[in-house]
Amino acid sequence: MSFSSGKDGRLYIDGQVAAKVIDWSISTSVAGLDTTTLGDLDRTNTAGIRTTSGSCQLFYYAVDPNNTSTNSASVLLNKIIKANSSGQGAESEKVLLRLGIVDGSSTEKYIEGLCLITSAAMTMAVGAVLAASISFEFDGAPRSMYL
Amino acid sequence: MSYPTINPSQRVYDPGNWANKQFNSVSGAEMRIRYGDKRYNAKLSLTYDNIPDEKASEFLAHYSAQYGTYKQFVLPTAVLAGWSGSSYIPDQSVMQFRYAQAPTINSVRPGISTVSVNLLGVV
Numbered sequence: 001m002s003f004s005s006g007k008d009g010r011l012y013i014d015g016q017v018a019a020k021v022i023d024w025s026i027s028t029s030v031a032g033l034d035t036t037t038l039g040d041l042d043r044t045n046t047a048g049i050r051t052t053s054g055s056c057q058l059f060y061y062a063v064d065p066n067n068t069s070t071n072s073a074s075v076l077l078n079k080i081i082k083a084n085s086s087g088q089g090a091e092s093e094k095v096l097l098r099l100g101i102v103d104g105s106s107t108e109k110y111i112e113g114l115c116l117i118t119s120a121a122m123t124m125a126v127g128a129v130l131a132a133s134i135s136f137e138f139d140g141a142p143r144s145m146y147l
Numbered sequence: 148m149s150y151p152t153i154n155p156s157q158r159v160y161d162p163g164n165w166a167n168k169q170f171n172s173v174s175g176a177e178m179r180i181r182y183g184d185k186r187y188n189a190k191l192s193l194t195y196d197n198i199p200d201e202k203a204s205e206f207l208a209h210y211s212a213q214y215g216t217y218k219q220f221v222l223p224t225a226v227l228a229g230w231s232g233s234s235y236i237p238d239q240s241v242m243q244f245r246y247a248q249a250p251t252i253n254s255v256r257p258g259i260s261t262v263s264v265n266l267l268g269v270v
Binding site: 033034035036037038039040045046048049 | 153154156158196228255256259
């Protein structure tokens, strides 16, 4: 058994290892549906809709400055932000994200799924390295996982 | 087929009234004439939140068995779950109930539904 830390984290974007990832997080929640009836003293519930979402931060860094596809932050930004074309921007794209943990075992631990990027933010400031903050929500259940 | 024995999540009861008519004279004085000795037109609305579809379908089956709003039936004591006073549902010899309208089923998620039932007291 071993502990894992940031050095063991991986993020894959459409199957490619993302570069310069600062952090990623994932969260799953289930909405409880109230089944309490008249006469009950304690609330009862049943499982409702499950939501898996997460976020990640990446430095705006390109391995090759002339090729935006080598900039992982740019790849994600281009999935959600679409420039005006014939009156309106194109529809946002979904992206296959894989959040991995290299824990020293023979098989990497991961959770993978098609995600909709729900928000993207970047702040340029003096004394700070430009980075993109991305939030995403899984489209349905994760495609596969091994945790 | 008897009414499903499930505790409701919400219940609204209107006890109805006795048949009577009010008359007002020119002076403004009111006179009332009672035409019957039995209370009628009681209304009972029941909501069953987030129950399994199998239970929800029991309401549809019961509604069909009563030929919709045609036949009257006796309610189980479960409809008064949580009420600690004496039963306010009249004895079946005095009042029974029929559907005021078809039960509505709101599908919440796969396998889970919410059912709303509106009943009318029949003398």
